[in-house]
Amino acid sequence: MTPAVKSYRPEGTDRLLAAVSPAKIFSGGGIIAAVLMTVFVIAACKPSYASWEAGLPGVIFRLPAGAWASGMGGAVSAEPEYMLSWYNPAQLPFLRDRRASAGAGIRPLGRPEAWASYDFRVPPRVGMGLSFVYRGDPFLNGLYDGYYTGSEVSEEHKLKAAAWTALSLKVGAGYLVSRRWSAGGSIAVEYQSLPTAPAPDGSILATTITSIGALDIAAAYKVTPGLTLSASVKNLLARNDWTIRSYGDYSPAIEEVVPPVFTLSSTHKAKLLDKELVWGADAEVYLIDGNGEYLGNPQVLIAAGAKWMFTDDIVLRAGLADIGLSGDIVWDRSGYWGAFSPRLTAGFSYSLSKWMKGAFVNYALMTDRVWAGVDQQFDITVSF
Amino acid sequence: MLRIDGWMFLSPGIAGGRGRTFLRIGLLRNTPSLTIVLTAVILLMPSYAGAQFSDTRQLTSNNIIALAGSGDTLWLATGRGLNYRTSLHAQEGWPGFEDSDFGNRFLGLAFGGGSAAALVYRAGFANTTGFWHFNHADGNKHEEFFRFSNDVLCLDCADGINEPAPADPTGHLVYARGSFWASFNRGGIVRYNPEGGNNKLSALRPGDSAGVRPQDIEPIDADDSAKIVTALGVTADGNRLLIVTPSTFWTYDPESKIWAEIDTIPPDPVYNAIDSTVKSGGFRPMFAGAGDVATPEINDKLFMPRGESGAGTLVFATTTGLYVCEPANPAAGDYGKFTLIKYIREVKANEAYALPGIIRGGADGRYGKAVFVYKLKKDGKVTINIYDYRMSLVKTVVKGGRRSSKPERSNDPARDFWDGTSRSGRTVSPGVYYFKITSSGGERLFGKVILAK
DSSP states (O other), X not given: OOOOOOOOOOTTHHHHHHHHOHHHHHHHHHXXXXXXXXXXXXXXXXXXXXXXXXXXXTGGGOSOOSHHHHTTTTOOSSSOSSOHHHHOGGGGGGOSSOEEEEEEEEETTTEEEEEEEEEEEETTTEEEEEEEEEEEEEEEOSOEXXXXXTTEEEEEEEOOOEEEEEEEEEXXXXXXXXXXXXXXXXXXXXXXXXXXXXXXXXXEEEEEEEEEEEEEEEEEEEEETTEEEEEEEEEETOEEEEEOOOSSSOOOEEEEEOOOEEEEEEEEEEEETXXXXXXXXXXXXXXXXXXXXXXXXXXXXXXXXXXXXOSSSEEEEEEEEEEEEOTHHHHOHHHHHHHOOOEEEEEEEEEOTTXXXXXXXEEEEEEOSSSSOEEEEEEEEEEO | OOEEEEEEEOOHHHHSSSOEEEEEEEOOTTOHHHHHHHHHHHHHSOOOOSSOXXXXXXXXXXXXXXXXXXXXXXXXXXXXXXEEESXXXXXXXXXXXXXXXXXXXXXXXXXXXTEEEEEEEOTTOTTOEEEEEEETTTTEEEEEEEOXXXXXXXXXXXXXXXXXXXXXXXXXXXXXXXXXXXXXXTTOEEEEOTTOTXXXXXXXXXXXXXXXXXXXXXXXXXXXXXXXXXXXXXXXXXXXXXXXXXXXXXXXXXXXXXXXXXXXXXXXXXXXXHHHHHHTTOOOOEETTTEXXXXXXXXXXXXXXXXXXXXXXXXXXXXXXXXXXXXXXXXXXXXXOOEEEOOOOOOOTXXXXXXXXXXXXXXXXXXXXXXXXXXXXXXXXXXEEEEOTTOOEEEEXXXXXXXOSSSSOOOOTTTSEEOSBOTTSOBOOSEEEEEEEEETTSOEEEEEEEEEO
């Protein structure tokens, strides 16, 4: 009888491996990785342009909201803790308590933001939620109006201060299909006010648009208690119909399709040093441009992040966001690397249970990609 | 009574240095020691008089309202103040002073006898008009204001209600025989004599042999169309006034005090040719070396002859700047190329902005692309990137372009611009975009531009 042969490993390695468990950590991510590789191969087939998604309609709402999310690079779509109607309405029916959040942040170059949310479950199989986000740039100072003719300034005068304001309200609902499957959707009302028309006295008249009916549809699947996968498409049927306000008779109409964003995401729970570690990965896939036409090849933005229960009262977060994948890696390396500017994120949460059970204060710090400063966000979240 | 007159005068061409302050102080005559003390104190203080003066090196505005001058001296009234040059072709910059409300109070501008005068409403005082006089010889500025009686101002007092109306100075100010003259409809003509001591101002009506104080002048009867002064001019020799009334013309010699009615105002061949050329579309200004512009609106014209040859300097005051040319024969209507002199804002080294700040459409396309305006501290290669709200790179408009720190603005308008497109040529979505300018010298500037097309 051949004795069983046991692989030799130094003592202690087992404990270390058990603690970190790369197999556990990466098993769920492997599915996502396979999907992403497929997308990437497709993306590599034809030349594209770096930052293809730059300047597409609706960009103002594509940044993560909430310090708890931004600290993880925004890679929370599979299993968000708060703002479920914003990130993934399919997770609403899995709630075991009511959750609320409110916070604010500031980005470099004068871009403040604020958000609030409330999510709750309607037993036995339904969940509902409401999310509100404000973004914009109220510090449009130092604008000038005028023009050059050739090399000469033909006209130049300073304009008064103005502001760009964008508001989004999402109402979401989800349904528990089975113990592992859920589906959900949300509908958004969005408003924008953009200064477009300098008046003779230096003030700037604004153009406002309101769009109702942008749909998010999501599905979530709990593979195991520690692994959740999700797929969603956001901004379906979303349109911005601008009638640009100007002085005089010229008022052009601009009709644009907000490109739907396909998001594949995963969340995996593991242990690090015997403490809970949750890591997530999101992939935003862009296929359609602002005219509603196929791009020719997709672009993918990757975000990955993790949160670690450092203590019972402190959670640490870190992440990487806005990693773009496109055919430029192969076809136009200089263009790709010229635009390559991922975002590094970090944050923490601190429990306020001494004063209010289930409450946390959250803070996140992010690089802004152009080194103008750092993004900072702060919010309070409550589960009750 | 303590009176301080002063004029902050900063012109290398006149003062021979970076600037001097000229002051004159009149004090109570029985306080000589006080005089000395106050003189010393005031000489050490910044001087001002009337309107606030500021050191300007360039035009106060591109909206040039009026011109006056002769020889090599040119004065301008703009919507935001006054500028002048005493050596039109050799001097750098445009000394002057800014007054943000000047365009609303300005009435007329004239030059003569080595000095200039502006006719203005007095700020904050209804129906009060006056003269600002600038004497190049001694660098003094003097103000003299007056107000007509209510009988002159009041258009209809039959109901017993005195409702003063503006004096309506008609906007004509001329120089003749050492004085400045302004026309005032039913108030006649007001004379400002800089050498008049305590009696600089006097008013007279057509046919009057002597002048009186403006506040004492009897109003011209509204039916007397031969006396209501609607416009003023001066004869070619500069010695007599030309007065226009609704029904006749007058000449007046201030020296002999003789009024004479004439049938017609003699035509000026040079200005007739200028007007005719402009009307027929002959004014097609070109920037010096930079191409056509649309014809601007002309507010005033001035021809300053040089010598006996008929040549001289022709200046157009327009809504978009000052046009200057040197025609050999202005009466022939051949003007050649005009040089445009404009107000260009000085850009600081840590400042960057887009012009226009809002990119928008329009038939003429003027505002269809934004030029990035910036000033480098030192020469270098610049890269200009455009980002959206998410700070994703939309486009690199300049990469490694060599720019100089020496000019007032370092940007190259032919290259440093963005038309709202992405790298792929697609027009991006309306919104606020952020641009970043980096230089090989380590400078970094940020700015914002709105896309509204």
